[in-house]
Amino acid sequence: MTWLSLSLMSFMALMVVIVYEARWVYPEIQAYFSQTGSLTGQQLATRSREYLQRAQRYLLSESLFEDEQQALRLNLDLAYGLIDIDVYRQKYTCTNTSLQTLTLLTQRLDENNVAPFDAAAELLGPIECLTRIEMNQLDLRGMAINEFSQNTRRHNQVVTYSSLVIFVLGLLFWRMHERQLRRTEHATEQMLIWMQQAMCDPLTGIGNRSALHQDIVNNEGESLALILVDIDFFKQYNDFLGHPEGDQLLRRLARLLKHVLGKDAKLYRLGGDEFAAVVPCNDDALLVSYCDQVTSALQEADFKHPAHPDNERVTLSIGAVRFTAGEFTLSTAYEAADKALYRVKSAGRDDWQITAAA
Numbered sequence: 001m002t003w004l005s006l007s008l009m010s011f012m013a014l015m016v017v018i019v020y021e022a023r024w025v026y027p028e029i030q031a032y033f034s035q036t037g038s039l040t041g042q043q044l045a046t047r048s049r050e051y052l053q054r055a056q057r058y059l060l061s062e063s064l065f066e067d068e069q070q071a072l073r074l075n076l077d078l079a080y081g082l083i084d085i086d087v088y089r090q091k092y093t094c095t096n097t098s099l100q101t102l103t104l105l106t107q108r109l110d111e112n113n114v115a116p117f118d119a120a121a122e123l124l125g126p127i128e129c130l131t132r133i134e135m136n137q138l139d140l141r142g143m144a145i146n147e148f149s150q151n152t153r154r155h156n157q158v159v160t161y162s163s164l165v166i167f168v169l170g171l172l173f174w175r176m177h178e179r180q181l182r183r184t185e186h187a188t189e190q191m192l193i194w195m196q197q198a199m200c201d202p203l204t205g206i207g208n209r210s211a212l213h214q215d216i217v218n219n220e221g222e223s224l225a226l227i228l229v230d231i232d233f234f235k236q237y238n239d240f241l242g243h244p245e246g247d248q249l250l251r252r253l254a255r256l257l258k259h260v261l262g263k264d265a266k267l268y269r270l271g272g273d274e275f276a277a278v279v280p281c282n283d284d285a286l287l288v289s290y291c292d293q294v295t296s297a298l299q300e301a302d303f304k305h306p307a308h309p310d311n312e313r314v315t316l317s318i319g320a321v322r323f324t325a326g327e328f329t330l331s332t333a334y335e336a337a338d339k340a341l342y343r344v345k346s347a348g349r350d351d352w353q354i355t356a357a358a
């Protein structure tokens with residue numbers, strides 16, 4: 001498992017915690033404060049009690065005319081309707097007694113068989129019952145609210161702490177992932193640098209033998225020319241002017257070859273004073289012109305060689321061949337160009353020769 005996946009999993013866990021906790025709150029609020037829940041039963045008892053008290057006032061008034069009697073009946077009926085509910089019946093035993101009292105009282109009122117003061121006194125029982133219901137329901141409501149706020153607080157703490165922990169873990173994993181990424185990038189960069197160094201001649205900055213081989217394989221199928229260049233009497237040059245001057249000559253020659261052969265040419269130092277150039281070339285005339293150009297440019301550059309037996313300036317021996325790039329064609333081409341170069345050396349140096357690949 002990678003640091004990245006651990007980090008992403010942490011952030012996903014954070015989302016899950018938040019969503020889960022958010023889902024918890026909504027139904028809880030609904031349950032506690034639902035308009036159809038038993039908590040609102042307190043309001044019904046209050047209304048019912050108010051109707052009974054109003055009925056009591058009618059009964060206690062000095063005269064009870066037709067209108068007042070009707071209002072009295074209506075209040076008693078309304079009060080009855082509001083306490084005749086399952087919640088009250090099941091939870092409070094006084095409910096049934098109160099309902100019986102109201103039924104009997106209504107019957108006797110209809111029969112005109114009750115004194116108003118007595119009737120008002122009879123209503124005290126149901127009123128007391130309703131007051132008890134109100135108080136009890138209020139207590140229940142208070143307890144429910146308390147429980148809800150405690151639960152909310154507990155859930156809030158859980159969300160806060162777990163979110164914090166998960167978030168910190170997510171950040172930590174993310175940092176580890178970034179560190180790992182940077183390390184990998186650094187290692188890749190280093191590897192590229194090493195690979196480049198492994199393909200490069202440190203003295204002249206051009207490619208080495210491995211790079212030559214790699215480039216030929218990479219350009220498989222292309223028509224190319226391989227030009228081998230060797231400095232004449234370089235040993236004498238070194239011996240006469242010193243090794244550092246010899247190094248300097250190698251660098252100057254690399255620059256000259258690059259300049260003369262142009263940007264399409266690739267240059268390599270194969271070792272000692274031997275250079276190779278690979279140029280796109282599909283006809284001998286072009287290859288001849290490349291060799292001529294190198295020789296002329298060197299003449300013009302006029303690098304002094306005080307120890308040269310035949311000349312006072314640096315001269316080159318060149319062997320060149322055209323070939324088609326491929327995994328196995330370089331060795332044949334190299335052999336042919338090298339032989340051509342050897343022939344130039346044998347014939348007195350300071351010349352070039354092109355040949356056909358075997």
Ligand SMILES: Nc1nc2c(ncn2[C@@H]2O[C@H](COP(=O)(O)OP(=O)(O)OP(=O)(O)O)[C@@H](O)[C@H]2O)c(=O)[nH]1
Pocket residue numbers: 203230231232233234235236238242243244245246247250271272273345
């Ligand atoms: N300054 C310097 N000299 C080098 C380097 N590598 C090889 N050499 C010298 O290059 C010289 C090559 O000598 P040879 O192979 O005899 O070639 P040459 O003297 O040019 O003789 P011909 O090629 O026959 O004309 C040797 O003296 C090596 O010490 C280098 O990196 N720097």
